[in-house]
Amino acid sequence: MSEINSAPTMKDVAREAGVALGTVSKVINGIPVGESYRVRVEEAVAKLNYRVNSYAKGLKTNKTFTVAVMVPNLISPFFAKLVNCINKALTARRHRMLLYATDYDPTQEQEYVILAEQQKVDGIICLSYNPDLKVSENLPLVSIDRYFGAHIPCVASDNYGGGRMAAEKLVENGCRSLAFMRIGSRLTNEPNKRKEGFISACEAMDVPYTLKIVDDGTPYSAFEDFLNEHFHEGKLDFDGIFCVTDTLAYQILGSLRKMGVRVPEDVQLIGFDGVRSFGDLDLFCSTIVQPLDEIAETCVNLVLEKGQTSAPSLICLPVHYACGGTTKE
């Protein structure tokens, strides 16, 4: 009898089926063998409930069918949905996903990369806040939203175009004076281009604008102060606001309501991301929607095909506008 209380191996299957080890391997991997042999092996596999040991296989083939995905957290609905999409894309390609949540900590990010290297993953997809992340040269890496250099492909939304789109949409809806609000990392990353696109559109249309930009960690009250400074005789100095994320837009919306400013009648508001309540119900605000499915698909394609093709260093995918009730249309 075979070992009790231990998973069966190919050897057990071979013995059970009365064939050689190599034959079992061939059947498992779909390599043609004699019909009668194939049947006997398949029966033995079913009888013993045999499962291939991925660790032994990975050791031999140097291919693990596993990709590491690194994001700050899953609390933020944007990250959560992104990971969900990546998971779907990986599953479709028959790959497993190893998930690391970094909590924005560069030290943890670096540690996770080392873990991924040990785990011999086939590649890493990351949304990193570590400006000088070190990754082994021969491990395929794809970055989301952060440009590391020409050697590492970066996938992002068309943030610049989205910024332009927001400004244009507000003006199209009748706004005469705009404001841009942003809280975020001071690191140069792709989302920072939202501001540049916004400004460029404002200047092209010759529309006046005000900026309120603060670093991560600044208390939200800074924005309430800003709103109050621009609030005179029951009116705001601007009638259109573009917020760098839906999160901020949602908070601003709360402040405006408290101030008695009507949205979208008195001021119109556009956010960025396209986040929905409970994942798939309504939008929190009018917004520029990021194409998460396409971003995920692109990342997975790049990370799995790296080396086989020379990838572009930056891919920007098209965004679109969606009315979520905080604009006139």
Next chain:
Amino acid sequence: MSEINSAPTMKDVAREAGVALGTVSKVINGIPVGESYRVRVEEAVAKLNYRVNSYAKGLKTNKTFTVAVMVPNLISPFFAKLVNCINKALTARRHRMLLYATDYDPTQEQEYVILAEQQKVDGIICLSYNPDLKVSENLPLVSIDRYFGAHIPCVASDNYGGGRMAAEKLVENGCRSLAFMRIGSRLTNEPNKRKEGFISACEAMDVPYTLKIVDDGTPYSAFEDFLNEHFHEGKLDFDGIFCVTDTLAYQILGSLRKMGVRVPEDVQLIGFDGVRSFGDLDLFCSTIVQPLDEIAETCVNLVLEKGQTSAPSLICLPVHYACGGTTKE
């Protein structure tokens, strides 16, 4: 020289340091060796940027320091936050997380279990909708919210207590007639006890109640119909509503507003879960909050300690009430 373009192995480190293979292994695993040897090995490791190959290690030790986590998706903020908490708990125990999103599909769930078995994970934590999921006997499994039987530990909130708490809170806040609304799986799972707790409390307090219970897949309009049926002369038949999830409560809230019913003045509303907008901003409604951190911690402890201790088959963790503006307090 060692092989170019290929990750260094222990053998390379041994050669570089001028020591034997076994010595390198000992240094790597913290087993005491002569001081001078240790230093030389550490230098070689640093120089070659050596990383232990987890696949070779796992093959040898039969321990992979990896746990598979299986949930329906990450779109739902409840699942996303749960996975986030489990990830933190696993990281604290120096384990990796393999993530599977099943999309509620029993077939996929079964396939993922097979994948996990192949991957030789140290255990599986799952929130499953497959009533007859088959898992290899010797693979530790912990279930969330679904009781599979005495041999598989199940971790859940105190759903029954939460249901009672909701009814009691509504009555405490002045409600005289209650309604319970639920959409969900017909499978017997722990969350279904919310209804039982609710009813038990209503009967203990001698408060009349109405139930509206539909299966997953029923269009939401069924609830609007229900509300309209109980809407006479601008008033609802009940002044307190308990919804089985925050998601449903949020939708009901929208319907009530459309009907011109004021919340919480005319009717008070309590949901379940404790979901917050954008993960950590405000509650969508007054709610019974599930202790996700504790649930995650408990699952991880159970799955990693399985076999060492005889685990209880059902663990219910305490919930608490939080006012989110849809109740008077």
Next chain:
DNA sequence: TTGTATGCGTTATCAT
């Protein structure tokens, strides 16, 4: 204390 040899479960290269 350090070095050597064997085997984990698989794949792949050989003879047969």
Next chain:
DNA sequence: ATGATAACGCATACAA
């Protein structure tokens, strides 16, 4: 077409 055998990288029992 099938069966025996040598690696893959590491841990460990055993010998030095």
